[in-house]
Each structure stands twice: as C-alpha cells, then as structure tokens.
Amino acid sequence: MKYTFLSLLIFMTGFCSYCQTDSTTISGRTGAFDPRSDSVVERLVGMALNNPRIGTLENVAIQYEYEYKRGKTAWLNNLQVAGNLNELSLKQGSSSNPLQQSTQFPRYNIGVIVPMGLFINNGKQNKANYYRYQSLLESLEVEKQKIRREVILKYEDYNLQKQLLALQQVAIQDAKILLKKHEEDFENGKITLEQYTTTGRTYNTEQVKEVNILSDIRVIEAELEELIGMKITVALDVIKAQLGYSN
Numbered sequence: 284m285k286y287t288f289l290s291l292l293i294f295m296t297g298f299c300s301y302c303q304t305d306s307t308t309i310s311g312r313t314g315a316f317d318p319r320s321d322s323v324v325e326r327l328v329g330m331a332l333n334n335p336r337i338g339t340l341e342n343v344a345i346q347y348e349y350e351y352k353r354g355k356t357a358w359l360n361n362l363q364v365a366g367n368l369n370e371l372s373l374k375q376g377s378s379s380n381p382l383q384q385s386t387q388f389p390r391y392n393i394g395v396i397v398p399m400g401l402f403i404n405n406g407k408q409n410k411a412n413y414y415r416y417q418s419l420l421e422s423l424e425v426e427k428q429k430i431r432r433e434v435i436l437k438y439e440d441y442n443l444q445k446q447l448l449a450l451q452q453v454a455i456q457d458a459k460i461l462l463k464k465h466e467e468d469f470e471n472g473k474i475t476l477e478q479y480t481t482t483g484r485t486y487n488t489e490q491v492k493e494v495n496i497l498s499d500i501r502v503i504e505a506e507l508e509e510l511i512g513m514k515i516t517v518a519l520d521v522i523k524a525q526l527g528y529s530n
Contacts, residue, residue: 323522328430328431331430334430343419351415434510437507441500441503441515458485462482462485
C-alpha cells in the first residue's frame, strides 16, 4: 500500500511539472524583457548587417567574381582564325589534264593567329582580377565588423542615456518638491529670497540636464536607426516578439 501511494505521488508530481512547463511554452516566456541582454544586441547587429553599405559591397564583390571567372576564358577572344582559297590549286584542279592538276598544294589555306604574349599577360590579368575580388571580400568582412562595433557601442550608449534619463527625472521631481516647499517657506518668511532663488536655479539646472539627455538620446536613436534600417522602438518590439515575450 505504501509503495502504491508513493508511486502515485511521484506520478502526480511529474504530471504537474509537465503541465507547468507546457503552459509556459504555450503562453511564451515569463519575466521581464531585458533590452540589454546579449541576445537583443546580436539581433540588432543582424538587422544592421542588412544595411545598404553591406549590400553595395556584396554587389560589387559579385561583379568582381564574375569578372574573374570571365577572365579565365577571355583569352579565346584574342585568337584569330584566317582562311583563303589557293587560286593556283583551283585553276589546276579545273584542268582536264591530270598532269596539270596540283597534288602538292591544298585548295584552302586556314591558319590560327596566336599573340605571343597571350598566355603570359592573360595569366597576370586573371591573378589581378582574383586578388581584386579577394581584397573586396576582406573589405566586406571589415565593414561587417565595423558595423557590428558601431551597433554595440551605440546601443550601449543608448541604454546608458535611458538610465540617466530615469535618474534625472527622479532628481527633477525631488527638486520640484523642494522648490514648492521653499516657495511656501519664503511666503511665510522662513527663508530668505536668496535661498528661494537658489532652489529655483537648482530646479532649472536639473531640467536643463534632462533636455540635454533627451537630445543625446534622439541623436543616438537616429544613428542606430540609420544602421538597422528602422526605428529602434520598432526593432525592440520585433526582437521582443521573436524571443517569445508577450507585450
């Protein structure tokens, strides 16, 4: 009886765990979406690699590849085939006298003209095309690394400025509360005009800081959007959905 009860308890525990796991899978990930996670950054980098800067280099690389492959057979264009009729052989062949018919010369002359420097120069040109193609592939890889670095640094700065903005808004709220209190104290004669004015200047300074942070955020957003090809807020919503987070 004890073994039966223990087996039933283990079965129910496993079944409940399965139900919880299955429920989590269906409804999506639980917990808060962290925009600073590595997975978010990597997906932003992936979006940026579709940048027209990359597309342009890729198209040029394809062009160079075709030129390199075309150069392997381009030497055939330099060959010249010439032919003519042997007039003497034709005249002798038309004679009824077999002794006058030519047996030494062909009726047709066909020749192939091959430039002396064809094989040497063509090989050098093929090598030049190959190294130009490889050089562009390396430039393409360097550009991808450069874009990756730009996205990572700018997105890091973007998150930093967003955090600074949140802290600054708290500082503004505190300065506003203090200003309101000092305004009442000044009206009641508890503080001097200089103290009240100083509090007002502090509040204004905090507001200026917020304006500067907002300006920095807009600049960074514009730079990021230029790289990824869409608004950063839209990109984060797309990534959030891709990672399975519900809105």
